[in-house]
Amino acid sequence: MRPLNATIAACPPSGIRKFFDIAAEMDDVISLGVGEPDFVTPWRVREAGIYALEHGYTTYTSNAGLPRLRELICADLAARYGADYDPGDECLITTGVSEGLDLALRVLLNAGDEVIVPEPCYVAYEPCVRFAGGVPVPVPTRGEDGFAVDAEVVRAAVTPRTKAVLLGSPANPTGAVQPRAVLEALVRLAEEHDLYLVSDEIYDRLTYTGAHTCLGTLPGARERTVVLGGFSKAHAMTGWRVGWICAPAAVAELCVRVHQYTMLCAPHVSQLAAVEALEHADADVAGMVADYDRRRRVFVKGLREIGLDCPEPGGAFYAFPSIRSSGLDSATFAERLLHEEHVAVVPGDVFGPSGQGHVRCSYATALPKLEEALVRMDRFLRRL
Template sequence: MKPLNDTIRATPPSGIRRFFDIAAEMEDVISLGVGEPDFVTPWRIREAGIYALEHGYTTYTSNAGLPELRQLICADLRKRYSASYAWDSECLITTGVSEGLDLALRVVLNPGDEVIVPEPCYVAYEPCVAFAGGTPVRVPTRAEDGFAVDPAVVAAAVTPRTKAILIGSPANPTGAVQPRSALEGLVRVAQQHDLYLLSDEIYDRLTYDGVHTSLGALPGARERTVVLGGFSKAQAMTGWRVGWICAPQTIAELCVRVHQYTMLCAPHVSQLAAVEALKEADGDVEEMVADYDRRRRVFVKGLREIGLDCPEPGGAFYAFPSIRSSGLDSETFAERLLEAESVAVVPGNVFGPSGEGHVRCSYATALPLLEEALVRMGRFLRSR
């Protein structure tokens, strides 16, 4: 048989899923591995979806998505972040942010183009760049700097083949919220070298200390920036699969073109549920975010008390403690913790070289389970 696609065959399976799959086969496991809210989608959003299903909203929508939903998204961005996009030409609805990232990369990149990716970063970034024909170029960030991106380090990585910079803030896996000054520095780098900026802002509402900065709202950024967002995290709608892209018209139109041939549209029922989420569910979101914040403070304090240095995560729902004091590398620590104490975490090295010496712990888990996980982790460290 002739060989299959070389790029896909060379891409390893997700390091997050590997530990999740192992934990799923064990009993009494506390999983801090998968980045999914433990909240059920708020009832008013579920009711909107049920109403839509019962009343036959089971057809295709326009490729770009329901006009009302796009209008609401653009109005929300304008209200929260002073980001201005035309709903009818610069916004489209995607099947989750994952599809949005894929569309944006396919539209922006030509074969061999380089994309600078600050790491540690979400495990899908580099494979998605490669699947789109590009070459990911890693630049490190440091725990000592709160995993803030250094624009000078990014600028030093630019070559004649560099086409874009891909960043997530608030970040998975570190929980880092990029300072406005760092983002402004990235805009200057992009202007100087004529680069595109791809900004994954799926965790924008999960910002605890300070205010989220939307990259597309910064001076000089709009004409070259693709902003990605969605409903999976803050609205606890992971399984509904609704995301969005806001971008300059030339980019947005081409994203719709790929979308119409590959996905056609996001689910009609899910889009109507997302309309309800934006119109009526802000209070539900605020309650969930407040709960995550309580868990964040308890869990980070607990990690420090058992001897794991942990940067304060400013957003998302991840802690990224250093495990160097254990004397183990990230993979070994995660494997032995799971075997000995039935606590599942994700080794930091799966998010890039800068993640080595850390593990990712999701605190999107009920507080009693987080407290029990801390007891077990402390016992594991004392046994070393």
């Protein structure tokens, strides 16, 4: 047979899923791995979805998404961050943030364009750059610096082929929230070299130690920034698959053009549920965020008490402790912890070279399970 697409064939399977496929076959496993809320979607949001089904809202919507939902998204960004996006031609609804990332990169990149990606980073970033014909250029961040991005390190990676910088804040896997000064320095660098910025802000509501900065609101950023967000994490709506893009009109128009041929529209029922989420679910979100914060403080304190240095995660729902004191590399640590103590974590190096010597632990699980995981991890470390 003739060969298949070489770029896709060269892309390895997700390193996150490997361990959880193994864990699924084992008994009594505490999973600290998959980045999914353990909360059920708030009832008022589910009820809106049920109402939509019962009343026959099962058709296509416009390609860009329901006008009411786009209006609410832009109004929400304006209220929380002072953002100024036109819901008519600068906002579109996507089938989750994953599709939004894919659309943005396809629109921004030509074949061979380079995209600088600070790492450790979400596992989809580099494959999506490659699928869009681009070349990912990873640059390191350090746990000692709280995984803050150093603009000078980014500057050193810029070449004549550099087209964009892609980053997430709050970050998966580190939980790092990029300080405003860091983002301002990146905007200045982007202006200097005429670069686009792609900002994955899916965890924007999940911040605990400082305010989130919406990258598109910084001076000089708006006309070169694509902001990605959605409902999966803070609203516990992973399976509904609703995300959004806010971007300059020229970029948003082309994103809609790709979207209309590949996805057509996000699910109608899900969009109506998202309308309810923005109109009436703020209290539900606040309750979930408070619970994550409580878990975060207990879990990070526990990791440090059993001898694992852990940078303070300012957002999302991940801790990224160093396991160098164990004498094991990340993959060996995760494999042995799973088989010996039935605790599933993700090796840090699947998120990039800077993740070696760390593991990702999601605290989006019930507090008693987190406490039991700490007991098991302590027992594992004492045996080493």
